[in-house]
Amino acid sequence: MIPRMKKDLGFTLVEISIVLIIAGLMLSGMLGAYLSQIEANRIRETRQALHEVRDALIGFALSNGHLPCPANPALANTATLAGQEERSGVTGNCTYIDGVLPWATLGVKELDAWGKRYSYRVTSYFADTSNATIGPSATCIPAADPAVSFAICSVGDITILPQAGTLGGIPAVAVIVSHGKNLRGAYGPSGGTRLGNLAGDELENANNDTSFVDHPFVHDADPLAENYFDDLVDWVSPSILIGKMAAASRLP
């Protein structure tokens, strides 16, 4: 009787190494795809939230006759006034023109998909409670409804630029900014101050003036590079707001 050949099931070290390298490459590719899917979901979620915020701002104006004031950005979210719009009880003017979205006043989420607050700036005469302050136009007449803070010919004082330092741009009465994945310029849920390393177009979205920048992402290898841009920006257009106010018979 001929003895059976014993089959050798062992692998050489070279074979094991090749298998491990291939498995490693597959896993790192899958991990990369998984991480970019998470990031794409965060961007989509935040864009959707910004659209809802814009609708909430318009709804607030329809109901109250003025836009909400910003909330105090420095307050931790455990503070009593956290997320509440802040205005003078005497004059009705906003305490802050630049701050964070008054999420509690509007009934929307405090944080974007990266766990930071939305910056929010509003044109003062659209957010105060006086129909005597309606903007710079000499031909503008006050709103017929004394409870409406602006008139049909009011324009905002905020500009959305395609790039910092350029001319032109889109007029806005309020702007909301998610500072995106690199977080710079954002306030967190514990308040305090803006996160640092501000530069370039992202600096324009966090330097407390009337100019903001919105353009597609610029993903440099270094998320703190000057030209890196991952901010998500939305705004309330004066014509859309005034059109909705007129349709609801809040403006003549």
Ligand SMILES: [Ca+2]
């Ligand atoms: Ca006003």
Ligand SMILES: [Ca+2]
């Ligand atoms: Ca950013």
